[in-house]
């Protein structure tokens with residue numbers, strides 16, 4: 449299958465980037481980015497390691513289908529010992545970054561050690577080098593992407609970065625790629641921040657190698673795409689409504705955790721649902737949803753691109769938030785909304801943007817705020 453058979457090992461303490469062969473026995477035995485990267489991680493670290501110490505490692509990995517035309521094959525995975533739970537963290541992201549890693553000729557990048565000063569990694573096909581990130585430290589994920597593209601004079605470079613959240617090692621920081629896709633869960637962004645690694649930028653022009661029988665692969669992927677297209681969920685529900693389609697469904701069956709799990713239904717669920725994203729606003733006659741969007745090579749195209757009402761109190765003085773951006777997904781809409789009793793769709797879109805901008809996991813953030821609100825209600829926390 450589509451392996452490049454190459455791993456990039458980046459030692460941040462020494463400032464070196466070295467190439468090594470992918471362990472093909474492990475690639476066969478632990479199929480997929482998650483299994484393979486986990487095998488590498490547990491083979492290389494002491495399980496008792498402090499997740500935020502230089503002795504922890506962080507692996508960005510692709511799978512055998514990444515970068516191919518297989519639907520959902522554009523994803524990549526970050527595996528590390530996670531600071532939030534102390535267990536193995538495996539966080540997965542869509543967009544285009546994973547495919548670009550494959551196109552540059554790498555299956556996996558292993559980060560070890562800790563840089564003495566902030567750095568970012570630039571990979572251009574076979575070349576890899578660490579660059580000074582002192583001018584990027586303190587910047588958001590969005591500003592970081594913009595500045596790296598400017599510096600490289602390359603609008604097509606794909607970037608994963610941490611925001612201020614990851615720099616400060618907030619335990620549920622994420623790694624954001626392509627502006628609004630994220631390896632979001634388990635605090636992988638905090639590990640990246642602990643290593644003084646601000647961003648990884650990749651430009652690859654090689655395509656995918658290693659597919660033995662391209663004709664058979666083409667037939668298999670096309671057959672699978674037909675199955676997805678003919679299915680009511682992957683062919684209709686997800687492209688039209690995205691994952692947020694779950695909001696009304698889960699609320700109806702009484703399984704929507706509301707106000708820090710104190711209730712199981714939210715009276716304003718319909719106001720923050722996927723259907724509401726399609727409704728025209730009274731203020732400007734536009735729908736919240738601008739279009740759906742796909743990760744690399746995916747025909748499901750469940751991603752959401754939306755716009756906030758420019759007159760809403762959250763953004764009316766902030767033009768930078770007026771453009772189209774990613775969201776909402778079901779989990780973010782639930783955690784920022786129902787989990788806190790908030791039924792204002794614009795407010796959720798705004799909170800979602802801030803989390804993407806600063807590299808913070810919307811789900812853990814929303815749930816944490818919900819817990820704080822209950823603790824306040826109970827008098828355990830005070831103003």
Ligand code: SF4
Pocket residue numbers: 519520521522523542543741742743746747748749750751
């Ligand atoms: S478009 Fe949706 S289904 Fe396809 S890879 Fe991206 S997140 Fe997954």
